[in-house]
Amino acid sequence: MKNIFLILATLIFFGLSSCKKFLETSSPSSLSSQTVFSSASMAKAAVMGLYGDMTNTYIYGQKLSVNWQGVTDIESNGAFTESGYNSTSSDAGAGNYYGSQYNSTTRWSSLYDYAEISTAAVEGIRQSPILESDSATMKPLLGEALVMRSLAYFNLVRYWGAVPFKRETSRSDLSNVYAGRTDIDTIYHYIVEDLQEAVKLLPWLGTSSEYGSAERITKGYAMGLLAKVALFAGGWSLRDGNLFPDSKAVHNNNIPEQGGYYVGRPQNWKDYYKIAADITAQMLASTDNPHKLDPSYIDIWQKVCGQLPNPYNENLFEVAFGMGNNGDIGSLMGYNVAGNSKYGTRSFGGSYVTSTAYYFYSFDKEDTRRDATLTWFSYTAENKETMGNNPINVSFAKWRIYWTTDAFLAMQKTATSRIATGINWILMRYSDIYLMYAEAQNELAGPDVANDFANGLTPRQALETVRARAFGAGSAEITKYDPDFFKAIVNERAWEFGCESIRKQDLIRWGLLYDKVEEMKKALCLMLDDSKSVTIMDKTYQPSSFPKKIYYKFSDNQYIDPSSPNYYADLPADPGTPYTELDWFPTTMAKPEKNPKPTSNYIIYPIRILVTGTGLYPSYDYGSFLGSMTNGSEIQESLAQYPMGNGGIYYRYPYAVYYEDIYESKGAIQSSYGY
Structure with missing residues (x-):
């Protein structure tokens, strides 16, 4: 492009x-x-x-698009690990909410x-x-x-x-x-003011050749950003009551307070939600609005990887990159390609942002977003795919090398170091407008009352519009979602925006970051334990839901048929040729009959899961939870050697201000949030 x-x-x-x-x-x-x-x-x-x-x-x-996505219930800041998770000098440690004023990476x-x-x-x-x-x-x-x-x-x-x-x-x-x-509320007040002015000044995409590309900011993106900022302005954030003792913010009673730090929101938070509801309603109802949902979810990613414009203008704004010049979109996260393959000596994709079996199984099996978003497959040096079975290292699939341009493939083939892909970073898609409208209007009036500007569109209809693309028009699954409409929105945004650097910030503003990360961690441990039912978002799985063995076949001599694996139950018998057999996580994570060790999967994998994201709260105690697991006492014994917690502050997601910036402020800035 x-x-x-x-x-x-x-x-x-x-x-x-x-x-x-x-x-x-x-x-x-x-x-x-x-x-x-x-x-x-x-x-x-x-x-x-x-x-x-x-x-x-x-x-x-790199940072806002890749490295700073952080640990959420659907993303991890690189592979789960028992070493380096609490580093205070890396993006990986920061992704687990361990920070320091000496960390130059943040x-x-x-x-x-x-x-x-x-x-x-x-x-x-x-x-x-x-x-x-x-x-x-x-x-x-x-x-x-x-x-x-x-x-x-x-x-x-x-x-x-x-x-x-x-x-x-x-x-x-x-x-x-x-x-x-x-003060946070003052900053948001002025950002909202600026964006309200910008909306009036900007043209719609496509009204002239000057504003004919999503690489230029236009009215639609300004409206969407205004809505998003308003939701954050009215949402929860960590506050320093020592620095701003006169703040009238409402305190979140579900999150403990300590040392003068608390999670709060402004008293007029509904005013901001009304701004979000009104502006998204106006956009959705506007006859001048050129933006539509691309009817194919996977097409969004095929087009952006191929540096092509979206024909439906789904992408409200894309940060434009120059191939070979800048940008690591796709090369540090996405479909994994080994080095020394037909694509060149350099690898592609990788583990800067990965996901888990928890997120994979949170999707309905009929949701087309699942296989567009995640993949268990990777491309090997033998020039064919293989299938992985690591439940805490599932690749994101929105960026795939075989969707990139011929020009990039030619550069990649001869590259001796990582090269910039030129793939644009999408800052907002039109589905976000539907879901922000559904969320904001629901908070103000419930799921079945349309906003005055929405031309009759209710929050429920907006949510179901997004789901209709995921499942196909007429699917019975469109109306099957959590009866608690807010929870339905929380889940839908997870399925719609995986690996788009949206989830962590959504969870923060909802006051749910700690809760959702812990839900994910405990559910993953129970999935590996394979002894009792487990809840994954709005679904409940029994141990029999996760097969002991997976069988898959190839669609040609290079690529696996994505419809072939039996993800949801054991087959009655080995199907034989042309299928390949693969042990699935209930098998690979079971306690070995001979020679179990502290480094065996059944112990070390739950430890890798449980230490993840533990910089968020002062301390962590998993004794009671591990008591419910088959091998919990052994896991607890090994887990005791791993420090967890920041020692003082609840919900500490903000980064520390770098020490040189504090020094150069000549006393104007002090460290906050317990740093």
Whole structure:
């Protein structure tokens, strides 16, 4: 796909060369903002530069898209492990909620650089002498800049909590640079305000050739981002009552408080939910809206891997990458390809973000999203697929090498190091609009009352629209979901958005991150124990539901027939040729009859599961739970050697502020959240 930002942008971005000081902000250069924004073409080039900066490794090039997805009930930050899970110097440890102010892998500097240059663009366009005389060009550019500044602060407040916030560029005398943390509710108030303005300024996708691609921010994405920000503004977040003692936030009574830290939300949270409900309703009902659901879920991923536009405009906005230049989408997560295969000496895909048998079995067997999202298959150096059976290392499948372009395949074949795929990162899809509408309107009026702007569409109908794509029109499964409508939304968003860097933040704002991670961990342990029923989201499985052996066959000489494995029950007999037999996890995780060891699967796998995500709470005790498992006492004995917990704070998901940024703040910022 042609990358829109490769057009002069890097030549002139008016003025910011890093001084590597507090917040990594910058000072004006010789090319003044007034000069740049007096010309429509130069103003456009400046805004295009903002798109280019989105591909920074510490923005969407890798961190926000891949490394910082973290442990949830459906994703893991790399493979589950008993070593390194509590590291305070890596993304893997941070994904398990273990943090440190000395962890440079979770530094905020690139996002603050981005906030600064976005603000410079906003200021420059507002003050431009041609803002009104060339409003057809300049006002949409202002809308784009407002959205990009909003994105910067939205990510800062979600990942670091209360952070320094300003709406003006840094002054040359640095008088507005050394600022302390701003209350979370204040930051969200101003982000919402900016996005409400941006919605009015931006055109719909496709209304002109200038805004003819999802690689450009348009009205639909601004509306969707406004809804998402509003849901976060009205959602739960960890608060520092020591720093903001006068806050009137409502406390979450389901999450313990300690040391002045608590999980809260604003008293007017329903006002934000109304903003989300109204804007999504308006979008869904608009006759000018060019966005639709792609009728094929898997087509979304085939198209984006092939660098092709979605024909239904399902993707509201994609961060554009340059093949061979930047972006690790697909190369660090997705369908796994071994090195020294027909695809080249380099491997592809991998374990930066993986999933589990829990997520796989949470899907209905008829849900087409299951096999589009997850795969047990990988491609070997023997140039054929094999099937894995590791229940805590299931690959995501939305990014597959055989869907990529011929140009990328040619580069990959001769590559001696990892190369950028050029696959765009989708920041929002149209299904999110349906599900955000369903969630927000349900909270305000219930599942069967339409919003005034929704042209009669109820939350239940919105949910079922998304499910209709997953199961096919007319399927009886469309209406089979949890009778608690909020729980149905929580589940549906899991099935719809796996590995899209959405789940962790959803669970945080719902106040469910700890609960859902623990549900997943305990269910996985019971699946491996294979002695009693287990609940997986809205489904209950018996031990007989998980086969002892899997049989699969090939559809040709390279690829396994994805419909062939018997995932849900043992076959009455070995089907023989052409099927291949594979021991499934009830077999591989059973206690060996001879020579059981502390490193045997039946002990070490539950340990790998139970230590995962344990930086979130002060301490963990699995004694009672393990007492319900067949080999629980042996697991408990080995588990005792593994430290778990952060020692002081409940629900500690925010990253620590890096120590150099604290030092360079000249006392304006102190560590928070127990760091």
